[in-house]
Amino acid sequence: xxxxxxxxxxxxxxxxxxxxxxxxxxxxxxxxxxxxxxxxxxxxxxxxxxxxxxxxxxxxxxxxxxxxxxxxxxxxxxxxxxxxxxxxxxxxxxxxxxxxxxxxxxxxxxxx
Amino acid sequence: xxxxxxxxxxxxxxxxxxxxxxxxxxxxxxxxxxxxxxxxxxxxxxxxxxxxxxxxxxxxxxxxxxxxxxxxxxxxxxxxxxxxxxxxxxxxxxxxxxxxxxxxxxxx
Numbered sequence: 001x002x003x004x005x006x007x008x009x010x011x012x013x014x015x016x017x018x019x020x021x022x023x024x025x026x027x028x029x030x031x032x033x034x035x036x037x038x039x040x041x042x043x044x045x046x047x048x049x050x051x052x053x054x055x056x057x058x059x060x061x062x063x064x065x066x067x068x069x070x071x072x073x074x075x076x077x078x079x080x081x082x083x084x085x086x087x088x089x090x091x092x093x094x095x096x097x098x099x100x101x102x103x104x105x106x107x108x109x110x111x112x
Numbered sequence: 113x114x115x116x117x118x119x120x121x122x123x124x125x126x127x128x129x130x131x132x133x134x135x136x137x138x139x140x141x142x143x144x145x146x147x148x149x150x151x152x153x154x155x156x157x158x159x160x161x162x163x164x165x166x167x168x169x170x171x172x173x174x175x176x177x178x179x180x181x182x183x184x185x186x187x188x189x190x191x192x193x194x195x196x197x198x199x200x201x202x203x204x205x206x207x208x209x210x211x212x213x214x215x216x217x218x219x220x
Contacts (some may be wrong), residue, residue: 042210101158102158
């Protein structure tokens with residue numbers, strides 16, 4: 001009964017370092033999403049994958065890349081972290097495109 | 113410009129004091145208006161989807177309604193466990209816009 005699992009839960013990076021945020025869902029959902037949440041800005045869509053084998057940019061894709069590894073897994077990569085990428089990152093999945101998301105518990109990332 | 117705006121930003125209620133949260137939207141070709149609840153340190157949890165003006169949905173002490181320009185989340189006789197941030201969201205094209213949320217605190 002795990003739902004959407006994100007790792008790690010917390011991470012501190014130095015400017016210029018790279019890292020990958022992992023996300024896996026066990027609900028056999030077709031669509032997966034990456035959001036960031038910042039105070040006063042709300043949740044903003046970074047990238048999404050409507051179905052296995054496809055990925056598309058969301059509202060704020062710059063500085064990020066994604067990989068839909070298989071139907072279960074969708075990773076988010078920061079190639080060269082910047083302080084502006086300090087945020088809480090949420091992965092979500094849905095059976096129907098952009099309907100009734102199930103969210104993970106988030107990754108709190110700090111870039112110093 | 114597509115936009116989802118929530119008010120108030122924060123709301124403090126006494127236990128049992130009913131109130132409403134507002135979500136106004138300017139989204140072309142609305143394909144549903146969604147409500148989520150978010151507890152501190154957790155991801156949002158899906159509550160409702162509304163598709164057409166006049167539609168209403170209920171869950172325990174929560175009732176969501178939709179007009180052509182706004183959605184309301186009515187909270188009847190709230191309890192402390194209803195304290196959370198409530199988010200509304202709307203899809204348009206390939207984007208899914210979230211409001212910034214209303215932080216609700218219910219005081220015993």
